Amino acid sequence: MEKVGKYMFFLGCTIPYRVSSYEISARKVLQRLSVDLVEMPEFNCCGLPLEPLSHELTLILSARNIAIAEREGLNILTLCPGCSGTLKKTNKALKEDKSLKEEINGRLKEVGLEFKGSVNVKHISQFLIDDVGLDRIKKSVIKPLRGLKVSEHSGCHLSRPRKYLEFEDPENPKALKTLIEATGAKYVEYMDETECCGATVAGIDDKISLSLVREKLSHIKSAGAEALITMCPSCHIMYDANQIRVERMFKETYNIPVLHYTQLLGLAMGISPEELGFDELRVNPSKIVKYAMEIKPRL
Amino acid sequence: MSESESTKPSKINPRFRYEVAKMPGGEKLLQCFQCGTCTSDCPIARFNEKYRPRNIIHMAQIGLKNKILDSEFLWLCASCFTCTDRCPQGVEVASVIRILKNMAAEEGHIPKLFRELLSNLLKTGYVYEVPESRIRRRESLGLPPLPKGDSESILKTIQELKIARILNSE
Ligand code: SF4
Ligand code: SF4
Numbered sequence: 001m002e003k004v005g006k007y008m009f010f011l012g013c014t015i016p017y018r019v020s021s022y023e024i025s026a027r028k029v030l031q032r033l034s035v036d037l038v039e040m041p042e043f044n045c046c047g048l049p050l051e052p053l054s055h056e057l058t059l060i061l062s063a064r065n066i067a068i069a070e071r072e073g074l075n076i077l078t079l080c081p082g083c084s085g086t087l088k089k090t091n092k093a094l095k096e097d098k099s100l101k102e103e104i105n106g107r108l109k110e111v112g113l114e115f116k117g118s119v120n121v122k123h124i125s126q127f128l129i130d131d132v133g134l135d136r137i138k139k140s141v142i143k144p145l146r147g148l149k150v151s152e153h154s155g156c157h158l159s160r161p162r163k164y165l166e167f168e169d170p171e172n173p174k175a176l177k178t179l180i181e182a183t184g185a186k187y188v189e190y191m192d193e194t195e196c197c198g199a200t201v202a203g204i205d206d207k208i209s210l211s212l213v214r215e216k217l218s219h220i221k222s223a224g225a226e227a228l229i230t231m232c233p234s235c236h237i238m239y240d241a242n243q244i245r246v247e248r249m250f251k252e253t254y255n256i257p258v259l260h261y262t263q264l265l266g267l268a269m270g271i272s273p274e275e276l277g278f279d280e281l282r283v284n285p286s287k288i289v290k291y292a293m294e295i296k297p298r299l
Numbered sequence: 300m301s302e303s304e305s306t307k308p309s310k311i312n313p314r315f316r317y318e319v320a321k322m323p324g325g326e327k328l329l330q331c332f333q334c335g336t337c338t339s340d341c342p343i344a345r346f347n348e349k350y351r352p353r354n355i356i357h358m359a360q361i362g363l364k365n366k367i368l369d370s371e372f373l374w375l376c377a378s379c380f381t382c383t384d385r386c387p388q389g390v391e392v393a394s395v396i397r398i399l400k401n402m403a404a405e406e407g408h409i410p411k412l413f414r415e416l417l418s419n420l421l422k423t424g425y426v427y428e429v430p431e432s433r434i435r436r437r438e439s440l441g442l443p444p445l446p447k448g449d450s451e452s453i454l455k456t457i458q459e460l461k462i463a464r465i466l467n468s469e
Contacts, residue, residue, distance in 0.1 A: 016437075027442070043448075054460060055397065093323070161393070205375055277440075
């Protein structure tokens with residue numbers, strides 16, 4: 001298969017810290033799709049978690065990452081919408097504002113880096129659709145997950161704020177739905193799909209963040225989805241790792257497996273659950289795994 | 300709150316709105332006509348009766364600087380940008396709130412969580428300190444090694460920032 005152009009792979013902080021299953025499955029799936037990844041050397045936090053303290057700090061941190069990719073002459077691919085959103089916003093801001101660019105470059109000069117504005121940044125959802133293409137994805141599916149009913153949560157930072165990210169309509173996000181349908185699974189709609197997961201207030205006010213998780217899970221449950229599909233490490237933590245906290249706090253049972261999209265696609269590609277990091281998930285995904293294992297691969 | 304405290308008039312700073320409006324993202328502050336869309340669509344406001352983005356915008360407009368910057372509710376904003384995308388007047392509500400948080404942080408109001416994130420960044424380049432065991436485990440999971448963050452280089456680029464100086468001097 002012809003290779004999809006080289007990309008610099010930006011991991012961010014949350015994935016290596018807590019969400020290996022996303023990284024494991026993404027690397028596997030991208031390899032199957034013949035995507036060439038180059039690891040970003042000495043990268044740093046994208047800057048988003050520190051924006052409440054200083055916007056300028058965020059600009060410097062994200063510009064530093066972009067400048068590293070520019071030094072290597074490669075576009076950036078991220079798994080986390082928070083990272084891609086932040087890098088995209090900075091990229092746009094510095095390209096459009098010459099004096100801001102000069103100011104930030106003044107800081108980067110200290111360490112031999114320069115922001116030029118010569119590369120672009122994409123989240124994996126946009127990358128899969130624009131660069132890999134739905135045709136290639138559909139061709140890679142040898143076990144169409146027909147009959148499996150899933151819901152999605154795209155996450156706010158994939159498309160908000162609309163004015164800066166210019167990706168898709170945040171009020172009616174389609175990318176993840178289209179990608180889910182490419183695996184053969186059925187997409188199930190539910191109430192308040194675009195509601196925030198609350199990750200950014202976890203640690204500030206857990207009652208609020210867990211109430212948001214609870215509401216989402218209960219809407220998904222009423223819609224009859226068998227799993228929730230995410231493409232953001234922070235949203236995933238909220239719905240998977242924190243699902244048990246919600247169950248304890250509100251004395252309710254949900255038992256909704258939460259899969260990274262890359263795990264769902266991996267299953268449809270016929271990759272084994274072990275190779276996709278399924279054993280790292282907190283909510284037992286065995287129902288879904290069993291379902292996929294029983295599908296006969298089409299050759 | 301004691302009665303005398305709750306009835307104490309707040310100090311108004313009439314220049315404050317211009318201070319906010321000149322920051323990137325704050326430009327449209329004065330366009331807000333108090334329709335309340337931001338509050339009614341805010342996920343945090345639904346679960347916390349003290350958190351009202353419309354009120355925060357109003358307080359910024361009339362100049363209740365200290366009242367905002369000393370508050371705890373400011374830090375509840377989840378930065379989901381729903382308000383920004385839905386404001387009929389084009390006010391970047393989430394950015395105005397971020398500007399206010401940045402001002403509060405410069406005055407030394409920094410919640411513990413953010414202190415930790417920043418101190419991790421200065422130590423490792425990441426906002427979390429990835430434990431040794433996790434770094435070693437990557438190998439057995441078949442993942443490439445995590446590049447070592449270059450904290451020295453990061454520090455060089457940000458040391459002149461007010462926020463870095465505040466934390467260093469503490
Ligand atoms: S939505 Fe916009 S105009 Fe309406 S109250 Fe909020 S900031 Fe003001
Ligand atoms: S960005 Fe903040 S104020 Fe705006 S809707 Fe989200 S949580 Fe509410």
